[in-house]
C-alpha cells in the first residue's frame with residue numbers, strides 16, 4: 001500500500017488533501033464532515049478584518065463622542081484583543097471533534113492589530129494560521145514596492161507574535177512573483193498557498209448592473225498554480241500548497257509532481273460533494289501503484305523546473321509556431 005503521508009509547514013498530514021477556506025469549513029459540523037470524508041487538514045473560513053471592525057464599531061462611536069482619538073484607538077485595540085468570540089469558539093470546538101490539524105485563517109489587508117488577535121487564535125488551539133492577504137491596488141498612485149512591503153509587514157508582525165506555523169495565501173497577480181515569494185519566506189512564512197481565487201466581478205448586460213461572477217474554478221485553472229509551483233520548488237525557502245483548479249486525483253498528482261507539499265480543494269467539493277475527497281485519494285493511490293512509487297516524496301517535484309533538463313519550457317509565455325508547431 002503506498003504511503004500518502006506528507007509534511008506541510010511542520011504539520012504531519014496523513015495525506016496531501018486539505019479542504020481550503022470556504023463556507024464548507026465555517027461550522028464545527030462542516031469541519032467534521034471534511035474530516036470524516038478523509039481530508040488530512042482543514043483551513044477554516046477566513047475571519048475578515050471588516051468583521052472585527054464592525055464588532056468594535058459601536059464602542060468606537062461612543063468613544064468618539066468624547067473626541068479623544070486615543071480613546072477610539074484604545075477601544076479598537078480592545079476589540080481586536082477580545083476578537084470575535086465565535087471564531088475562537090469554532091477553533092476550540094473543531095479541535096474537540098476532529099483529530100486532524102485545524103488551520104485558522106485571517107483575511108488581512110493591513111498589518112494593524114492582527115498580531116494580538118493571532119495570539120488569541122494560538123491560545124484557542126489552532127494548529128497553524130493561514131493569512132489570506134488580498135490587497136486591491138485600485139488607485140493609480142503608489143508603487144508596486146509599497147504594496148509588496150505591506151504583505152511583508154503583515155507577515156513580519158504576525159511571525160513575531162506567535163509560534164504557530166504560518167502559511168500565506170496570495171493571488172497570482174504579481175509582476176515579480178518569485179521575488180515576493182522569497183520575500184514572504186524570508187519574513188517567516190512557513191508555507192505559501194498558490195493561489196487565492198478572488199471574488200469575480202461580472203456585468204449583467206440586460207440590467208446594466210454589476211453581478212457576481214461564477215464562484216467556482218474549473219479544472220483548466222490549475223495551469224497557473226502548476227507553473228508557479230514548478231518554478232518555485234526547491235528555490236523558495238518554505239513549503240507550498242496548491243489552491244485553484246485541483247478538482248480530481250490527476251490534478252492533485254500534477255501539483256505534487258510540480259512540487260507542492262499538499263493540495264487544497266474547494267470548488268470540486270461544492271460541485272461533486274465531500275465524497276470527492278476519497279475519490280481524489282483513491283486516484284492518487286492507484287496512480288502511485290501504477291508508477292511504483294511508495295511515498296509522496298519519491299515523486300514530489302519530479303517535474304519541477306529545477307529537476308528538468310528543459311527549464312526554458314516553464315518560462316515560455318508565447319505561442320510561436322516555428323518552435324512548437326502551435327500558433
Ligand SMILES: Cc1cc2nc3c(=O)[nH]c(=O)nc-3n(C[C@H](O)[C@H](O)[C@H](O)COP(=O)(O)O)c2cc1C
Nearest residue numbers: 020021022023046132197217243244245265266267
Ligand atoms: C464560496 C467560497 C468561499 C470562499 N471563502 C474563502 C475565504 O474565506 N478565505 C479564503 O482564503 N479563501 C476563500 N475561498 C477561496 C478558496 O479557499 C480557494 O482558494 C478557491 O476557491 C480556489 O480553489 P478551488 O479551485 O479548489 O476552488 C472561497 C471560495 C469559495 C468558492
